[in-house]
Amino acid sequence: MAKKGDVVIQIEKCKGCEICLASCPQSVLGMSDKVNSKGFKYAVKVNSACTGCANCAVICPDAAITVYREK
Amino acid sequence: MAENLIKPENLVYEKTNAMTDRVLHYCPGCGHGTAHRMLAEAIEELEIQGETIGIAPVGCSVLAYYYFDVDMTEAAHGRAPAVATGIKRVMPEKYVFTYQGDGDLAAIGTAETIHACNRGENFLIVFINNGIYGMTGGQMAPTTLENMKSTTSPRGRDIKTMGSPLKISELVAELPGTYYVARHSVHTPANVRKTKRAFKKAFQYQKDNKGTCLIEVVSNCPSNWKMTPVESNKWMEENMFPYYPLGDIKVPQ
Known part of the structure; x- marks a missing residue:
């Protein structure tokens, strides 16, 4: 079984471009209903299928995502 | 839910230290942010953060000096390769890069770019090509594609009257002064990683005094292409x- 991972999204840095959603092979990310202080909807985790591949963090133009993976 | 994975020992990816913590001013989904970060990661991984000098252009990335945690300076519009030439000649042991968009490098700065490449100056030129003038509101750039609409070519670029899109990378690759010329993109994770490898290679060649390296990054401009970021990446792939x-x-060789 694939290793488990987790992502931490900095809500205030996210501009809601949704490129991370398109890049996630496990469809872990979705968009929030709420907005951040700039008025952008932000990316949130919607399930726990994350494998810690870091694709979302690599593609994020605003470096808003930090990725963890079990050793 | 399984055990908490958010611990320092499980960290696999975080923002590089070669970038500052400032929030980028770019539009949502803009490729500039990713290109900045890949360049910064290349600098950090090669451990040359203290010996690198960057030159910011005029254009969307005019504020690049806020985001790179290296020594930076600003050049007049299009003149970054000329400024880089001066800096590199005075301090040949430093790593010098310019970061320019297509309006800066391929329009007003064509002469500086071509002559710096022709002289084989030892620095890295990062060329962001999104086919439009982003900061000023989406005017036609030399790199705008045929039939592509912009605010100054509202019926699409007509080759007869406006010329063909300029392929700067192919142009400078013909010059004996350039050592490494490549074109990459930052629209998928795989391409982003390839771009970083190219930046690292270019800095390595600079260390060995090989000649000018130019890395073109084909990028998107969701705001001025009038698309969502995901659509703009798809449009970029297709067009x-x-x-x-x-x-x-x-x-x-």
Whole structure:
């Protein structure tokens, strides 16, 4: 079984471009209903299928995502 | 839910230290942010953060000096290669890069770019090509594709009156001064990683005094292409890549 991972999204840095959603092979990310202080909807985790591949963090133009993976 | 994975020992990816914590001013989904970060990661991984000098252009990335945690300076519009030439000649042991968009490098700065490449100055030129003038509101750039609409070509670029899109990378690859010329993109994770490898290679060649390296990054401009970021990446794949094919253009013999 694939290793488990987790992502931490900095809500205030996210501009809601949704490129991370398109890049996630496990469809872990979705968009929030709420907005951040700039008025952008932000990316949130919607399930726990994350494998810690870091694709979302690599593609994020605003470096808003930090990725963890079990050793 | 399983055990908490958010611990320092499980960290696999975080923002590089070669970038500052400032929030980028770019539009949502803009490729500039990713290109900045890949360049910064290359600098951090090569451990040359203290010896690198960057030159910011005029254009969307005019504030690049806020985001790179290295020594930076600003150049007049299009003149970054000339400024880089001066800096590199005075301090040949430093790593010098310019970061320019297509309006800066391929329009007003064509002469500086071509002559710096022709002289074989030892620095890295990072060329962001999104086929439009972003900061000023979406005017036609030399790199705008045929039939592509912009505010100054509202019926699409007409080749007869406006010329063909300029392929700067192919142009400078012909010059004996350039050592490494490649075209990459930052629209998928795989391409982003390839771009970083190219930046690292270019800095390595600079260390060995090989000549000018130019890395073109084909990028998107969701705001001025009037698309969502995801749509703009798809449009870029379908329209930009056939004209600006990705890959190495000039590799060391």
